[in-house]
Amino acid sequence: MVHLKHFGVYGICIREGKLLCVRKNRGPYTGRYDLPGGSQDSGESLLDTLKREMLEETGFQVLSVVNNRIFDTFVQPEGEENVTHHIFAVYDVELDNSSAIAITETIDGGDVNDSVGIAWVTLSDLTESNASPLILKILAPNLEASHYPNWHILR
Structure with missing residues (x-):
């Protein structure tokens, strides 16, 4: 079993009981x-x-940032040997609605954009069957690492 490490920084924007999400x-x-x-x-x-x-x-564009915290989770896709230790810093953000630009398929340097679009999703509609471990941790925050063996990748 190979353990990989990934660190990322993420934004949480909740309006009227809905979380701003991206589709991966x-x-x-x-x-x-x-x-x-x-x-x-x-x-x-x-x-x-x-x-x-x-x-x-x-x-x-981000207008303001507050309430930073850090969490981690271990994810092993089903049928794979690799386990990714995903460490993530999260911040509550306020966004500038008037600044919206179109999301592009590629970003600077020609890398493929991870996001295929946004959705405002009601918090109660986010579950292990449709959300990432990051969102699951935000919905039920605790300091212990979450573990997801046999993680199912949706296609």
């Missing part, structure tokens, strides 16, 4: 709702990563 188009969370965010670029601060990722994945 690759990786272990493919086809699921996920928090907008992702990996740091070299030399980038956590807040700079958050602002860049929010813009790339949702099309919105």
